[in-house]
Amino acid sequence: MQRRLKIGVLYSRVRVEEKWIFGAMEKRGIDYDRLDDRAISFDLEKPEAWQQYDAVLERSISYNSGLYALRLLNAFGVPTVNTAAVAEVCGDKLMTSAVLARDGVPQPHNVTAFSTEAALEAIEAFGYPVVLKPVVGSWGRLLAKINDRDAAEAVLEHKSTLGSVQHSVFYIQEFIEKPGRDLRIIMIGDKVLTGMYRSSEHWITNTARGGSGELCPITSEIEDICLRASKAVGGGLLGVDLVEHPEKGLVVNEINHTMEFHTMQPVSGLDIAGEIVEYVVKTARTLAPHASAGVKDEL
């Protein structure tokens, strides 16, 4: 018996990345559904509606929507890219730091505290400047570079008073004097696909904040740290952000599980969307229940 693979793509907005992914699906003649995370619902008594998919690619902009969708899909036995376990770790900077520390992967020095008093004490012990980051969030938003005690007291009070409960987890990181750039490396499975330098005169070098991209040759050092980082968080389709630390060398700053690549694709000249689609198809063939039953797929 032969059956066509069926793929789902969960998304919030059709960004250029999603357009490229949809285009890559269509170019390959893949049977896929576009699943708008604002329009879907999960009936736990009717998992069949979701079990029609041999794999689901998660591209939600909302971390919470994406994470809970992945948890439900994985509970229904639907393979996903990435898995809920990987999203849990990568979507939370503290969890990422914890698994990197567990596996001895180089990262910036971090301290976490749960009260403004303990956070202030930790910041003073660090010395200034330091960086305060929300544990959940992206695109370089709500990062605070703290230059002195006055700023520390003000930002901590604002975060604890105005922020959500998550802002009372104070994730404090050393400020790294990086050379005006960081590195974004794309990992697909256990392969380093490509990478770029992201440059900016601002201390936040995220391209979502106006940083520009330039192709970065993949050295054995980059490959090694990215493979270790990927393994630590559970592997999959990942955007690993590295920083050149003046003393420690390359360190992992964060790992993105639904990475954007609108700058990377033109900079690298690679069909990243096509590579992503190939990886999703491979995941479906490897992990989908019918695949393990020996049913041959036909695209």
Next chain:
Amino acid sequence: MSTVNCPECEAEITFAEGTEAGEIIVCPDCGVDLEVTAIEPAAVQLAPMEQEDWGE
């Protein structure tokens, strides 16, 4: 070619070729973010405000 009026400033907006439902476009007159909700007939609405847990 699909055209629609901006709900914020009423400027006439023509969809570029290849525009898809769900895509975010920017009003060329007032600069507001708009979400394309339909292509034929053309429809847009103000794009949702960025949420705290949004990102990559």
